[in-house]
Each structure stands twice: as C-alpha cells, then as structure tokens.
Amino acid sequence: MSKVEAHIDLSAYLGGDRGPYTSWDPVNRPMIRHWCEAMGDDNPIYRDDAAAREAGFDGIVAPPTMLQAWTMRGIREQRPPGSDARDPFEVLTALENMGYKAVVAVNCEQEYLRYPGEGDRLYYRSTIESISEQKRTALGVGFFVTELSTYFNQRDEAVATMRFRVFKFAPHERPGAAPSGEGGPSRPAAVTRMRPVRNRDTAFFWEGVDAGELRIQRCQGCQTLRHPPAPACPECQSLDWDHIRASGRGVLYSFVTMHYPEIPPFDYPNLIALVELEEGTRLVSNLVGVSRRDVRIGMPVQLEFSEVEPGFRLHRFRVLGGD
Amino acid sequence: MSGATGDKLLRDRAAIVGIGATEFSKHSGRTEIQLGVEAILQALADAGVDPADVDGMATYTMDNNPEIELHRLIGGRSLRFFSRAHYGGGAACAPVMHAAMAVATGVADVVVVYRAMNERSGFRFGQGGLLTEDPNAFETVDFGWYFPQGLMTPAAWIAMFAQRYLHETDATDEDFGRVAVGGRDFAATNPRAWFHRQPITLEEHRDSRWIAEPLRLLDCCQESDGAVALVVTSAERARDLKQPPALVRGASQGAADQQRMMTSFYRRSLTGLPEMGVVADNLYRMSGLAPADIQAAILYDHFTPFVLPQLEEFGFCERGAACEFLREGHHMRGGKLPVNPHGGQLGEAYIHGLNGVAEAVRQVRGEAVNQVAGLEHVLVTAGTGVPTSGLILGAA
16 A cells, blocks of 8 residues: 555645636537437437427427536546636645545536526536545545535526545555456456346246236135245145236335445436235335436336346336326 | 243343453454454453353354354363354344353353454445355345345345335434434443444434435444454352343344345335334243333344334334334433443444443443443344344343
C-alpha cells in the first residue's frame, strides 16, 4: 500500500460553489435520437412534436436520463466556452497527491425536476457535499467523496440534481497478483443472474416459464395449491401432484425497493414484488410499469414474461393501469 | 400441552457463570480461531473454571471454528458433548439451551458456548451470496425463488415483511427509527460499543440512505469482527464459582406456521413472528413468569422492523401496538422495559446475538454499564425471520 497519513483534515475542500459548467450544444434532436436508439427508448415525446404537445409540452423534450450527456467535455476533455476554469473535483487531485492514487465511481443519484426541451442550453454548478472519514474497504483505504451538481437551463430554472460519489483510495497490496503477462489481461466473464436449480421437484415450474406459462403445483390428494414447490403436500402428505396454469392475475401483497448493495447484473433501484395470485398462492417476482414512488400494496398486477438474459426467461408482473 | 415437562427438568438447573469477549471492530487483524481462543479463555477466567474441566462445546452451524480445535487450543482434555444450532442468528440462544440441557442431565459438567467471526473483514452476510456451492442443497434450490429477481440479502428479505407490517398496522418507518435511536443511545454510554459516544436522532435516521426500502442504513445493524464466549455449568456447581450465577429460568427454540429460512412469505399473515410466539409460550411456561416479571429485554435487532412484532409476541404490548409502545419511549433508557441496554447489534456489535446473551448475564449480575435498576429477570431473543430461540435469565 502507498504510504498514507492516518488523519487528514479535508474540511477545506467541503462545500464551495463552482460553475457554471456549460454545454457544447443546445438540447438537440440528433443527439436525442442517437440516445433513444442506443437505449431502445421508443417514447414518442422524444421524437414527435405532436405527441409531445399532446403530453403537454411545447415540442419534443429530451430524456431526463441524458442529463450528463449535455455537459460532457467530450473526448478531448475540453470544457465548453463560458465554463468555470476550476476543477469541480479538486479534492481528488489533492488526495492523489497524498498517495490515494486510485479512484472508483461508487454510485450516482439523479433527481429530475423538469424536462429539458429542444433548444435549451444547460449548465451546472457543483459543490462537494460530503467527504467521509477514512474508510477501509475491500479495495483499499481512502475516502468517499460526494459531489452535488445542480443543472439549470438558460432561464436559470433548476432542471435536475445529481449526486456523484467516488471512492478515492490507496489500493491494498495484492501479494498474489501477478503482473499481466502474455496474452494481456484476461476478460472477466460477464456476471449473470443466478439460474434456478431445476430438480425433480421444481423442473415443472421452470419448464412452464420457458413455455410462457406460470404453473402452480397442485396436490392430487386434496387439491391444495402450493408454492414454492415441494415433493409432499403439507396438508395431506400426499406425494402425488400435478400442476395448473395460473391465470396471471394477482395483487401486490408486499414489495421491496432494493438499493444496496448493487449486485450485478441488476439495475437499481430494483422493484421486487410478492404477488398474491388470484388462485391464492404467492410468489416473488419483479415489478414493472410503475414508478417506485407510486407502488402500493393491493395494486392489481398482470403476469408477463421477459427474456432477461439471452436464453433466460423469467416471469414478472406489470401494474395494471400503469404505463 | 402434552410432554411439557421441560419446566421441571430445566428451570434453574443450569447457569451461565462466565462471560468473555474480544474487542468489537471492523478489522480484527487475526483469525477467527484466535478470536475464539481469546474469548473462551477470558470467559473461563471470569468464571474461575480450569480449561481442563471443559467437557462440552456448543455453537452455531454458521461458526467456522471446529469445536475440537478450540477445545484443543484452550487446553481441554476430552469432550463429552458438542452440538450446533442451525439457522444463522436464530441460533443465538439455542447453544445455551443445549448446554443447559447437557449440564442439567449430567451429560456434561462445563460447556463453553462461543461465536467467533470476522463478519466485516471476512465473509459479509449482506453482500448477496450463496452459503453453499452445492447445486442440490436445499438452500440453493430455495434461493432459486429469490436470487434471479435480485432478492438476495437479509435486509431485502426482511423489507418484504416490514412493508406489509407498515401496511397493516399504524406503525410508520419513523417507528423503526425509534428502535435505532434507543439502541444507539445506550451504545453511546457503553465503552465496548462500536458506536460509543455516537448517539443518533430520528432526523438522522430519516435522512440515512435507502438500503432496501422501507429499510434505511440506520435500520440495519452493523457488521463486526469479534468473538463472545460463555461458560455454562450446573446451578449446583455454580454456587462455588467466582461470579454470581445467571440462572437459566427458561430456554426454547422455535419454528412454526409454514416456516422458511428468511422467506416465510407464504403464511396467512406476515405481520407476526409465529416462531417467536412458540419461544415466548415456552419461556413463560417453563419459567412460570409473565411479561410484567421481565425488567429488561435483549431483542434481536439485526434490522429494526422485527423488534416491533417481538414486543407483541412476548405480550409487552397488544398485537399491532408496538408503535405505541415505542412512541411512549418504554424501550428507552429509564423506560418500563429498556430494550438492548448494551446498545444492541445496532450499537454495540454484531456478533450474531451472542453479545446480547453476555449483556443479559451482566444485567443479572448487576454489573452492566447501563444497569437496569431492580432487575430480576431479563429476556434474550435470537434472530428473527428465521427459526429462532430465546432465554429468560435471572439471579439465584
């Protein structure tokens, strides 16, 4: 590990108000189109003026998630004219000089206040919202630094905020780590979702998912439905069972909005539902078609299937009456 | 109930006579085996028992340290009894019950209970991973109902219950905060606690970041490195030892009502803890005590929401009314039932609940740092959301 001091006062780097940091281009149709195409977003309010007007806008708007794209410096890392010459993240340079050589982006939270419209010129102002105590993580010893950027349009109306957190650290020494030798650095395998185990008790369920149906195990002794599957009926102990096909209708019995830790390959926040099917059994699934702020227990939900990874289909539920 | 003779065989027949622990940290810098040796030798010294007399060992299935290795290293001679309890932190009180049964029946004379772990610097339970690689193991198959959707951590599993609890009762997420504030207030005056001198406010709880909604960071206990050990022997032998004994008035394990490990989502109701109801009934019957006889409670607090139904299952308040109990501050310092006066796992350390049993012993001895005045009986519970266990301890 690099030599680092144990107690460092970084309070001088806290706060501040830097900016403006301006955009190279106004919010424009070609960049929006490229973005939507890359992201697979077919929402017409991003490309069709009539649809946008119907939705209450003056003309097309940009996807809120494009936020950072407008103010990026580009590949030559040059700031657009009119930008503050100071580095908004100068605390990182300072830490670098103290021996914390490595950096990793931890997370980014964006809050959208209004849609940027075509022709808007966006800029942002930056402050360092927090610097942690020195922390020891699996990566090394260092500091979590959070930058709060507030984005405005040319009328100085706030458009969005973004909290960007990085970990600036001195890496642990890895005695076992060999320098990357012949063949170059090896590419880690892509992280995928756990594939559920298909054994004699559970295969019928996953074969149903493959075939686009949700199956519920039924006791042939007493007709009781059960989930998760098991080889015996807890009601009558019969070992004989078959299954029925669920209608796909249900209600949301409970739910979790998962934020941390951000385990690959899931997107966060991740909405996970406990659905009570109209047949009476419950199962855990993912929830779509609803903003996390609008999720309510008791909402009617409808089954659908999605290929979450190539060759891997999963059931999920859509909130009825959502988008 | 038929066969309910445990009260005759076990009540007041065994005692915890020694406690020991390492420091609680985020990075112990030594192996779990070493932590175990240190805690056990300290507990034996506290009890005034010769390590050579230890003839029984009991711990959790999740503990990585073999009974035989620790017994060998502390200078043990031979073992007549060794046992483990399953289901994670649900084991916290169970090894004490097993030890009490062993010494009450003469199967063993001196049983050491231990839990030693580098849970923070080593394998962390909250990062979302399988406990076994065996694809045919029951738990691997069972996780197949949750992992593909990303429901992979203890906080997330408990959040599913907590959301429903908020829906069906008058409780709010601020009531979860009241549990955290109470624990951290006690920890603030406990020099052994990781969060010594660091109390929190309800506002700080509300402003802490989401982990698994409706759980925030300050609803989750810490992750710790450390070890705790206890020495259990018969009430008879306890009379001649150094410390005043903490008698086992009642002990029980519990599982019930479509029980699953962390994911009992298929019960008719998700707002109670039926497995803790089993423990409560057994403890009260075995001890002959009632809720009004308990002056302090060590309630398992890996996550704040499950403290509420524990108060209900043990009859400290009506079902669904734990929020009122918390709003009136009964769980706080000076309240009618101080909860986790050591600071709990939220404030002191997460040693899988065994540090809570050690605190219960200190409360019975009258030597706790946040001593509850006039204490006669203290309740201790183990992990919630899993098959669990519990104890009532009292003075001789």
